[in-house]
Amino acid sequence: MRASLFHEHGGPEVFEYTDFPTPEPTPNQILVSIKAVALNHLDLFVRAGIPGMKLEMPHILGSDISGVVKEIGHSGIEGLEEGQKVIIDPGLSCGTCEFCRMGEQSLCAKYQIIGEHVRGGYAEFIAVNQENVIPIPKRSGLDFVELAATPLTYMTAWRLLMTKGKLAPGDDILIIGIGGGVALAALQIAKIAGARIFVTSSSDTKLDRARLLGADFVINHNTTPDYHKEIGQITDRRGVDIVLDSVGEATWSRSLRSLRKGGKLVTPGATSGPQATTNVNLVFWNQLEILGSTMSSRSELRDVLKLVWNKNIHPVVDRIFPLSKAADAHRVLEKGEQFGKLVLRP
Ligand SMILES: [Zn+2]
Structure with a gap:
């Protein structure tokens, strides 16, 4: 062959x-x-x-x-x-x-x-x-x-958002770096789950396309590097329920600062590098949860595939x-x- x-x-x-x-x-x-x-x-x-x-x-x-x-x-x-x-x-x-x-x-x-x-x-x-x-x-x-x-992106995004993040209708979710496979799968799953969706990217073209797929708020992190402050303004200083960060070093601390009290940061990887700095004060005072996840179980894969087979997500x-x-x-x-x-x- x-x-x-x-x-x-x-x-x-x-x-x-x-x-x-x-x-x-x-x-x-x-x-x-x-x-x-x-x-x-x-x-x-x-x-x-x-x-x-x-x-x-x-x-x-x-x-x-x-x-x-x-x-x-x-x-x-x-x-x-x-x-x-x-x-x-x-x-x-x-x-x-x-x-x-x-x-x-x-x-x-x-x-x-x-x-x-x-x-x-x-x-x-x-x-x-x-x-x-x-x-x-x-x-x-x-x-x-x-x-x-x-398979890989949907199974990963499903476990991250639904099993780990326990995403619920009406939740606010921030997805860092829209355009990658897991981020896009997460956007589609979050839309079906009834969440309000924030996405970041350095590309306005990608942000426009994310809007078409259902993103409610888009932030260019080149022109708005302090995007956690923007999130604070939009959410009346509350922050989002869940951040999906697969970027790691480059975005980690801003991701933590984008969360509401008791919010969850879920991560399936670190494309910019794994040695991110965590402000522990922020974690305990705001009672944040940091949840790692990789791939999924067989039953989670079956669950998300049903949505694909039934054309709920494409x-x-x-x-x-x-x-x-x-x-x-x-x-x-x-x-x-x-x-x-x-x-x-x-
Ligand atoms: Zn085993």
């Missing part, structure tokens, strides 16, 4: 578009013919090399995969046949630890992500555990590109690249130019 892979960590130039052996599914696995794979910020971190993480080389990135079933394997799943359109749950869990037994797969002590810890979807085929294969209902009406743009795709142009797609993602998902097609 053809794959965009790399033999060593580094910049986008490390990608090679080349032949690689088609994976052999084990009896528990299904071979999927990949039709599209979406990029995540995670891909940039893994390509550059995550300290302490050792990968088997060459590595193939790609966590968000859509395709069709090519080979069912020996045991098979009821209702799943060759040619069936599927997406893949990117989370791999052991199934036996205390967290897996509670149905909390993303807390699994051995949790891994397809494309991060094991080879992923920047290729023509992938062999995946059958429990990770999710058949697409016909009513979804989504094409392969939109399907690939679905994945936002920025642009499509051929699989051979993975390096170009990474350069766009590194510059943060995108609004929505970047997707590769084999």
